[in-house]
Amino acid sequence: xxxxxxxxxxxxxxxxxxxxxxxxxxxxxxxxxxxxxxxxxxxxxxxxxxxxxxxxxxxxxxxxxxxxxxxxxxxxxxxxxxxxxxxxxxxxxxxxxxxxxxxxxxxxxxxxxxxxxxxxxxxxxxxxxxxxxxxxxxxxxxxxxxxxxxxxxxxxxxxxxxxxxxxxxxxxxxxxxxxxxxxxxxxxxxxxxxxxxxxxxxxxxxxxxxxxxxxxxxxxxxxxxxxxxxxxxxxxxxxxxxxxxxxxxxxxxxxxxxxxxxxxxxxxxxxxxxxxxxxxxxxxxxxxxxxxxxxxxxxxxxxxxxxxxxxxxxxxxxxxxxxxxxxxxxxxxx
Numbered sequence: 539x540x541x542x543x544x545x546x547x548x549x550x551x552x553x554x555x556x557x558x559x560x561x562x563x564x565x566x567x568x569x570x571x572x573x574x575x576x577x578x579x580x581x582x583x584x585x586x587x588x589x590x591x592x593x594x595x596x597x598x599x600x601x602x603x604x605x606x607x608x609x610x611x612x613x614x615x616x617x618x619x620x621x622x623x624x625x626x627x628x629x630x631x632x633x634x635x636x637x638x639x640x641x642x643x644x645x646x647x648x649x650x651x652x653x654x655x656x657x658x659x660x661x662x663x664x665x666x667x668x669x670x671x672x673x674x675x676x677x678x679x680x681x682x683x684x685x686x687x688x689x690x691x692x693x694x695x696x697x698x699x700x701x702x703x704x705x706x707x708x709x710x711x712x713x714x715x716x717x718x719x720x721x722x723x724x725x726x727x728x729x730x731x732x733x734x735x736x737x738x739x740x741x742x743x744x745x746x747x748x749x750x751x752x753x754x755x756x757x758x759x760x761x762x763x764x765x766x767x768x769x770x771x772x773x774x775x776x777x778x779x780x781x782x783x784x785x786x787x788x789x790x791x792x793x794x795x796x797x798x799x800x801x802x803x804x805x806x807x808x809x810x811x812x813x814x815x816x817x818x819x820x821x822x823x824x825x826x827x828x829x830x831x832x833x834x835x836x837x838x839x840x841x842x843x844x845x846x847x848x849x850x851x852x853x854x855x856x857x858x859x860x861x862x863x864x865x866x867x868x869x870x871x872x
Contacts, residue, residue, distance in 0.1 A: 578639055578640055580637040580638060582636065582637045583636050583638050584636060584637070585634040585636045586635055586636065586637075587632055587634060588602070588603070588606060588608065588634075588635045589703060590629070590630050590632075590633070592630040592701075593630070596615075596616055596619050596628065597616060599628065600612030600615035600616050600619075603615055607637060608635050608636075609641050610641075614641050615641055615644070618642055618645050619645055622642075622645065624645055624648075624649055628645075629648065629649060629650070631651075631654045631655075631656070631703065632652055632653070632703060633648060635647060653705060653707075654706065655677050655703075655704055655706060656701060656702070656703055656704075657671070657675060657701070657702050658702075659671065659697070659698075659699045659701075659702070660699055661751055661826070661827060661831065662699070662748075662751040662752055662825045662827065662831075663699065663825055663826055664694065664785070664796055664824075664825055665686075665690040665691075665693070665694050665697060665826070666687065666789070667796060668686075668690075668717075668826065669686050669687050669690075672713060677706045678706060678708060678713075679706070680708065680709040680710075681709060681713065682709065682710045683710075685709075685711070686714060689710060689711065689714040693718060694748075694823050694824070694825070694826065695745065695747075695748050695825070695827065696718050696721045696744070696823075696826070697714075697717040697718065698717050698720040698721035698724060698725070700724075702716065702720075725832060729832070729836065732836050736836055741822070742819060743835045744827070744832065744835075745819045745820060745822060745823045746764060746767060746819060746835040747764075747823070747827040747834065747835035748823035748824045748825045748826070748831070749767060749779050749781055749782060749819075749820075749824060750767065750827065750831045750834055750835055751825055751827035751831040752779075752824065752825055753767075753779055753781050754831070755848045755852045755853070755854055756852065757830045759846075759848075760830055760834035761838055762839045762841070762843070762854060762856065763834070763846060764831075764834040764838035764839070765838035765839035765840060766841070766844060766845070766856070767779065767838075769841070769842075769843065769844055770844060771818060771819065773844075774817055775817070776813055776815070776816070776817045777813035777817075777818075777819070778813060778814050779813050780799070780800050781797075781824060782812065782813040782820050782824055783805065783807070783811070783813075783814070784796070784797045784799075784800060784824075785820075785825070786807060786809035786811035787804060787807070843858055844858060844859075845858075845860070845866075847863070847866050847870060847871060849870035850870075850871070855869075855870055
C-alpha cells in the first residue's frame with residue numbers, strides 16, 4: 539500500500555516536472571523568437587535608400603521599414619522608438635540603411651541628419667523666383683543661379699511646382715532636369731488622354747493654365763476663371779488679364795516683387811504679353827502652374843460668363859455683360 543502511494547506520488551512529480559519543462563521550453567522558445575525580432579533581417583550589407591516624408595507617423599515608418607525588409611517587425615520598431623523616446627527626433631529625409639543593421643541601429647540612424655533637403659516650389663512662380671528660392675538654400679552649394687536661368691529660359695511653365703527631396707550635391711542641370719522630368723510624368727504622361735482629346739495644344743493649355751494660376755483666387759475658382767477666359771478667346775475678345783501685364787512689367791525694384799499691381803497706363807504698354815491690346819493667348823506661359831490649374835485649363839467650367847472679379851475677401855463674382863461687371867466692381871471693390 540505504501541509502495542503504491544510512493545509510486546503514485548513519484549508519477550505525479552514526474553508529470554509536474556514534465557509540465558514545467560514544457561512551460562519553460564515554450565517560454566524559452568517565445569523569448570528567443572521575440573529577441574530574434576530585434577536582430578538584423580540578414581547579413582547583407584547592401585544599402586537601400588529609405589525615404590521619410592515630412593510628418594509621417596512612427597507606425598507608418600515602421601510598416602515601410604518592414605515592407606522594404608529592413609526590419610522583421612514594425613511593432614518592435616515602435617517599441618524601441620517609444621522606449622528610447624525617439625519619436626520627436628526622427629527626421630524627414632532619405633537614409634542609407636541595410637538589412638544587417640539591428641532595429642536599434644536603424645532607429646538611431648533615422649535621427650541623424652541626411653544628405654538631402656526638402657525644397658518646396660510653390661505654384662505660380664516665374665523661373666526667376668524659383669531660381670531665387672534655390673539660391674536661398676545654402677545647402678545646395680553647387681547650384682548656380684545664372685546657369686539655371688540659362689537652362690530654363692525656354693521652359694517657363696514646364697518647371698513643375700512641388701515639394702522635392704533633393705540631394706545637397708545637386709547642381710543647376712540636375713534641378714532643371716528634375717523639374718522638367720516631373721512635369722513630363724505628372725502632365726504629359728498622367729494627363730495623356732485628356733491632352734489627346736483636347737482641341738488645344740499643350741502649349742496653349744499650359745499658357746492658359748499659367749494665367750489661371752495667377753488670376754484665380756484659389757483652386758476652387760480655377761475652373762470658373764478658365765471657362766471665362768476660354769469664352770473670351772472663342773468670341774475673339776481680348777483676355778484683359780492683369781497677370782499678363784505683371785509678367786510684361788517684370789521685376790519692380792521699389793516693391794521688390796515680380797507681381798506688382800498694374801496701373802491703368804500699363805494697359806497701353808507695347809508687349810506681346812499685353813492681353814488688353816493683343817487678342818488671344820500670350821506667346822508662352824507667364825508662370826509655372828500647378829496641376830489643378832492645368833486640369834482647369836483642360837476641363838473648364840461651362841458657362842455664359844465673360845467677366846469676373848475677386849472682392850477684398852477673395853470671393854469671386856461673375857458677370858455676363860459689361861454692365862453687370864461694372865456693377866460688381868462698384869459693389870465689391872469701391
